[in-house]
Amino acid sequence: MFVLKNGLIWDGLGNDPIKSDILVKDGKIAEIAENISCDGAEVLDVSGCMVLPGFIDALNVYGVRGPELRGNDVAEHTDPVLPHLNVVHSLDHDGMNFQELYKYGVTATGMTPSLSNVLTGKAAVSYTYGRNPYEMLLKQEVAEIASVTSATKGPYGSKDRMPMTKMGTFWLLREAFLKAQSYDKEKGHDAKCEALLPVLDGTTPLFVNCATRSEMKAIIHLLKEFPNVKPVLTGAYGLDESFEEVASGEIPVIMGDLTDGFSPNIANVDTEAVKALMAKGATVAFSCCGNRPAGGKEVLLWNGIMWYKHGVCANEVLKGLTSTPAKLLGVDDMTGSLEVGKNADLVVWSNNPIKSYNSQVKAVYIKGENLLKKERYASCW
């Protein structure tokens, strides 16, 4: 039990920072108020510092990719349609710890299988440090992951297998949903159809990785045939003001990484349109997802910074790095904002990290435990 005293509390919900104390008890945020005094609580003076929710990388392959530079544990490229895989079983806590994401204030991450499959399995959300992968999990089966980018052609087209073209990609996606729609369990178990049932009825959202405007328009069209499916567009580099479904908040967006120089998409992102859509009420998270297999611990913050540089206000940038990804990943009851009752996943920064590079992480708490003071688990990576 401890109190962080006199910090600037920035809640991650889009509000301005306020000067306040914050009481952490049993790994949760117990109180946010001025002048908290609580018997038995350790008092930590954080005057002049900012207290932020831990950042959440909405979608990445940290912890699940494995130690190899290319061959890895997310690329099950044996079949382009594998909606029944669960990424959790690729999570290696050691691989996650090795990335040291917490050193840049990232406390949780969405984890996705390879984006080179059309339907590639279930995403999960994990903390970024721990000893046991299953104990690090915040939640599993948070989304079904699909991809309609050119990447889906790579592992298959060259082997004369579908998809060799985007026509093939979109057909395989539609075919899988059509099959699931007419699936009759009595006639025999089909794991792929089973996996898509909660997607078809809207229980589990469908995250669709798409890079270009055409891909985004095409997937929105295709999904009209399956009206209960709840899509989230990821990558989404082709976003412009014509996407009314995004402007209204009906289809949320997880913007992809802007730091990868090899990406042909990022130079053409219409940042003004993204700002205009946000002003109209779009739900937008900022992430490292998209073309890049994975960046380093700095990259999520850099993405937030780039959006700030493009003119998104700092409160909205922070929201897009914390409470919005938490909501899209279905873990907003546990983390992603500084509110009473949430897990104490919070970071003490010496300065405002969205606005100044001269900002250092002073403490990183996951469930109230400061990782910077914690003994490191031995690594075999």
Added chain:
Amino acid sequence: MLVIKNAKIFTSADKVYEKGDIVIENDKIKAIGENLEIPCGAEVIDAEGLIVTPGLVDAHSHIGTFSFHGEQDANELTNNATPQVEVFYGIDTESKMFPRVAKAGITTSCIAPGSGNVIGGMVCAVKSHGDCIEDMCIANPVALKMAMGVNPKGVYGKRNQLPMTRMGIPAVIRENFIKAQEYMAKKEKGEEVPFDQGLENICKVLRREIPVKVHCEQFEMLTVIRLCDEFNIEFTLDHAWGSSDFYDEIANAKNLRGIIFGPVGAYLTPGECGKIDPECLPELDRRGVCCSIMTDGPVLNPDIIIAQAGEAVRFGLDPVKAIEMLTINPAKIIGIQDRVGSLEVGKDADIVIFKGQPAVDTDARVLYTIINGKIAYKE
């Protein structure tokens, strides 16, 4: 004539003007100082409240040699050593990366062959704007590219050729450099030797006209330091991840021109990519090592060159030093400091005007990039 007025000017020449002016005539800086007289008829940019720095110099880049469609002209993977080739001829100057780097404030890039070969070829320095390679290139060669580690191993080991291991790489380097020593000795004695462009190029290194530019990380930097002492040649440590483990060795390396650090922001994997430590930059600087920061373009979005300098500031680097690591330090390391890297009379008019303090304010953005006295980018 072009005049920039009333700017806060970071000259990278031991001087910061709180409110200064720069007069540009043709492609050079004609005057710099406070309250300069504006020549009549000059085009004036009022930079009141803005920040001016020298054009940024990216000391390690491959732009124009990799396309977005997978085509590449950076790695001549037909032999583990190809010192005879020049990246000058492999650069697509029509590449969209050139306007993109100009937009990011980068006015000069040191473009190198890739790291697929142990000895990759000759490196040149290129402005971000111009008509063709002859027009854009300001120095060729500036270095001979070499590479340690997984890159050459991955290419040749797979073919069951040398080098398949880390110990194979120095063997390839020694063989080529000893051959070049013999070639040079024979020529100096006046003996007739068949002309060999590759050996001629290595002789430029042996005569200390240019350094070797070595891709290396972690403990392999120590191998590079030893090899370069053995041949008494100048070198740069490029990438240099893990430098914080070897402060003494790096600071004491007598043939070292400098560190070319980056890119930051990579996924960590055991081995070469196990430790990426921009926190080494303030300490190396304190110990007198000339440090610069690179994007490894097109690996990173060119805008990230500033973010990387920002990471050094995060770990305690003075913001003025951070600007030097993006300007005069890389220019010195490449050996083009007589033309670029600082704002001084007589130097090329390569200038960036920022709104906000680069590497401190995260929203600092480039309003103008001026190359050879001409506005190459304007917001």
